[in-house]
């Protein structure tokens with residue numbers, strides 16, 4: 001995978017022409033639906049303005065009657081996720097096969113239409129962005145967004161204070177929605193915590209490691225051993241891929257347990273990055289018992 005090439009491809013060309021569609025007005029009042037085809041407003045570089053692509057998508061959703069006739073971009077659009085994120089870059093012109101769409105009312109029929117007619121669409125996921133996917137805690141089941149069509153692989157590239165980039169690959173149907181910019185903020189907070197508290201770079205625990213960003217960062221920062229743990233076996237699989245992708249071959253252990261059951265005698269630092277809204281009281285207590293420093297990110 002050539003990351004730099006992918007980053008370069010995010011930029012628009014000098015001929016890309018912007019157009020803004022009003023987000024709060026019914027789409028039908030703003031644009032002639034007959035014009036909205038796969039080539040409408042496409043630049044010679046192959047990109048189209050995001051608003052045009054989202055309008056094209058919403059048009060198909062309106063015609064398929066899964067959203068109201070008076071649907072607006074603001075109220076009725078699916079969540080547009082990119083299959084490649086770099087830092088805080090938020091391209092307003094997008095190329096073919098780059099969008100992962102999430103909406104609770106997608107059907108198989110609409111999914112096929114969107115894949116066929118909108119060249120930018122790479123994957124259709126059915127689900128609500130309010131729902132947590134993955135495994136919330138030890139008492140809950142693993143949940144996914146449903147893949148109706150396409151490939152849900154997403155790459156996130158984070159810049160770091162070390163100058164080195166961290167790359168995470170995930171299957172968006174299986175993971176909580178978090179994009180590169182959010183992870184990058186967490187890495188900065190972790191970096192500052194370690195520095196400000198003069199944390200000894202011995203053993204670190206990434207207690208709910210998910211894709212492994214925080215643990216990978218601590219490894220790159222020079223910790224002698226990083227203990228990765230996640231209760232969800234699917235996260236452990238993704239973590240293993242991401243360790244390889246970031247060139248990490250030793251100096252770590254991987255566990256697939258609830259943190260409450262993890263057996264570690266002592267660590268210099270334990271990082272807790274729980275699901276939003278999770279009750280982490282018991283987890284924090286345990287972390288404080290085994291680690292000299294505990295940081296909740």
Ligand SMILES: [Zn+2]
Pocket residue numbers: 012013014015016017043044045046047
């Ligand atoms: Zn262009």
